[in-house]
Amino acid sequence: MGRKKDIVTIRDIAKEANVSVTTVSNVIxxxxxxxxxxxxxxxxxxxKEKQYIPNMSARSLVNNSSKIIGVINNLIPEINSSFIQDPFHSAFIGGIEKEFSKSEYFTMIRTVMDKQELVALLKNWNLDGIILTGVFDDEFYHTLKMSEIPVVLIDSYIKDEEILSVGLEDFNGGYIATKYLIENGHKNILFASPKIKANGVVEERLKGYKKALCEAGLLFNKNNVYEYEKAITIDECIKLGRKLSERRDITAIFATADIMAVGIMSGLQEMGVRIPDDISIIGFDDLDISRITSPRLTTIHQDAEKKGLIAAKMMIAYLKEHNVKSKKVILPVHxxxxxxxxKIL
Structure with a gap:
């Protein structure tokens, strides 16, 4: 067997460059x-010639910095599917990774159920910062804030001027989707969504839905709001589609996520409902899956990858300069x- 190649150390670099170890460390x-x-x-x-790779563990001890950013989802088991399996979050995390790969930071992806799991995570890992999805103004959030770790909130309507956040025109998205259906002649429109929590993304989209109905002179019917309490998975949404096939009075469905819309479409079609001839449907997110359904899904576009890129850039800017140009970024939809x-004539 050949001799294992010697590991290059910072001392080797200093010796060849004829400088001190401290000077090499400063350059690194x-x-x-x-x-x-x-x-x-x-x-x-x-x-570069010696292909030297810095020892991250040693660097973290010297600088009291791990260079690890936690991407954490506050998972609510009864209404959420797997964080990683969700195609929206996959695109979002891809954006974060793309930005961090250009820097010296690394990503740790975790889901936590409650305050106790969060406390355990913070005790066991020396995280430099946290990018957090699925959080509301509750005990979980206040526990996180007390930790004084830099945080970027994603899709959160927590009113805190000091917190960094990246969000979306959720209200406008709900309004545009509903208005488009109304302009195409639909009057009895079902609103399908995950559990609607106060001051959350889904509630904002519902408000947009209500505004479009009001402007068109259509009465809001609470029986047309289908709030799905179970985990949002394809299988569960297919079951929902089968159930909604019994609603012969509606002509259109606005689903607040593409994953829901696709599942509902499949369930409706299993029951012999033709799309869009019998029921029209519009989604939200514009994920890749919306382009391979039959028929292809009309939807509200948001840039999930860009959301991740901006969140990562925000975090890096704050950690390096303790300042960002804008603490709150709202991305557009179309x-x-x-x-x-x-179109109903």
Missing amino acids: HRNYGRVSQETINRIEKII LVERESVR
């Missing part, structure tokens, strides 16, 4: 204040017309 950590450009170039060239909505 980009502390260039007392290092000449010529020395920086020489050290970086040697690092309608994507495909074939799942019929």
